[in-house]
Amino acid sequence: MNANFFNEPPQSPEDETKALQLYFRQLLECEEMEQAAEVLLQLAEISDTQVRAGMHEVTRLGQLEQIMEKLGQGDSWMRLARVSVLQGLRNLARPSTASPAAVWAEQPRAELFGALRLSYQCRTLTPERWPSAKAMRLFAYLVGRQGAPVSCAAAIEMLWPELTPGRGRSSLRNCIYQIRYALRDLLGLPGEGLLRCRVQDALSLDSRFETDVDSFERAAEQARKLQYHQPLEALHLASSADSLYRAPFLEGLEDAWIQPLRARLAAARGNLLHVLTNCQLTLGHPQLAEQTARRALQHDDLCEQAWADLLAAQIGQGRESEARRLYRDAVAHFQSELGFRPTVLGEAYDRLLAPPAFRKVS
Numbered sequence: 263m264n265a266n267f268f269n270e271p272p273q274s275p276e277d278e279t280k281a282l283q284l285y286f287r288q289l290l291e292c293e294e295m296e297q298a299a300e301v302l303l304q305l306a307e308i309s310d311t312q313v314r315a316g317m318h319e320v321t322r323l324g325q326l327e328q329i330m331e332k333l334g335q336g337d338s339w340m341r342l343a344r345v346s347v348l349q350g351l352r353n354l355a356r357p358s359t360a361s362p363a364a365v366w367a368e369q370p371r372a373e374l375f376g377a378l379r380l381s382y383q384c385r386t387l388t389p390e391r392w393p394s395a396k397a398m399r400l401f402a403y404l405v406g407r408q409g410a411p412v413s414c415a416a417a418i419e420m421l422w423p424e425l426t427p428g429r430g431r432s433s434l435r436n437c438i439y440q441i442r443y444a445l446r447d448l449l450g451l452p453g454e455g456l457l458r459c460r461v462q463d464a465l466s467l468d469s470r471f472e473t474d475v476d477s478f479e480r481a482a483e484q485a486r487k488l489q490y491h492q493p494l495e496a497l498h499l500a501s502s503a504d505s506l507y508r509a510p511f512l513e514g515l516e517d518a519w520i521q522p523l524r525a526r527l528a529a530a531r532g533n534l535l536h537v538l539t540n541c542q543l544t545l546g547h548p549q550l551a552e553q554t555a556r557r558a559l560q561h562d563d564l565c566e567q568a569w570a571d572l573l574a575a576q577i578g579q580g581r582e583s584e585a586r587r588l589y590r591d592a593v594a595h596f597q598s599e600l601g602f603r604p605t606v607l608g609e610a611y612d613r614l615l616a617p618p619a620f621r622k623v624s
Contacts, residue, residue: 548578
C-alpha cells in the first residue's frame, strides 16, 4: 500500500487497516470517488472482522454506487478493479465465526421509524431511490404487516381508489414489478422478494424483514418487566430501545393504516421514557432522570406521568421550591389545554411534597 496516504507509516496490520478506513472516510467526505475506489479495493482484499465492520459503516452512507459507477467508467484496469471490488464485498458479506455484531447481517432489515430505509449486506434503499412512491407505499404496508398477507382488493383500494377494478389490477401488477425490481436490483435481495398468493388473491413478503419496530417493542417490554428488580439491566434495555425511535413511525407517509400504529408507538415511546426515568431515579441519578423527563414532555406535553417524573427528579436533587412552582405551572397548563386538574400529577405531589397531616396526640 501507498505510504503517502498517511502522515506516519503504520506499524502493524491493525494500524494499516485503521489508517485505510480513516483515509477512505476522508476521501468519501471530499467526494474523491476515484481515489476512494482504489482504497476500497485494498480494503476488500483484507479478510478481517474489523474491516467488515468498517466497510459496513462507510458503505451504508449510500456512496458505494458512486464508487462503482466511477470504476465502471475508467479504462480496462478500472473495470477489472470493479469486478475485484464486488467479489471482495461478497467475501466480506459471507457468514463468519466472529461476533454477529461485528459483521454484516444476512437478514434484510427495514427501518420504519422515520423515513422508510431498507438495508441488506452492503446496500441501502432510501425513499428517493424507489421506482415510484406507490411501490414504496405498498411495500411499507406489506412490511408493516409483519408477514401477514394483504388482499389485492385492499391494496388497490389504498393506492387507486378512483380506478375501475380492471385498471386497478393492472396498476397493481405494475407496482408488484417495481417492488421486485427495487428489492432484487437496487437492494440485492435474492429471489423475487414478493410472493403473490393467487389462490387467496393476496400479497405477502417472501423475505422476513427484521425491523427496528420489532427490536424497539421487544426491548421496551423487557425493560418494563425488569425496572423494579433489575433496574440496571432495564436501564440498558430502555436506552437501547429509545435510541431506535429516531422519528415517528413511517414519517412522510399518511395512509390510513399508518395512523393507529404511529399513535400506538408514540404512546409506547412515552411509556418507555417513564421506565427509563424510573430506572435512573432508582439508581441514584436524578439529574439524568430530569433530562429524560424533559424529553418525555417534548414528546408529549400533556402526559401526566412525564410531569410527575420531572417533579420527582427535581425533588431528588433537593430543589423543592422549584418543584412546587413546576406543579403550579403544570396544573395551569392542563386546565388551559384540557379543562381539568391532572390526577396522576396531583397524587405525585401529595406523595412527595404535601406536608404530613397533623397527628393526634393521645
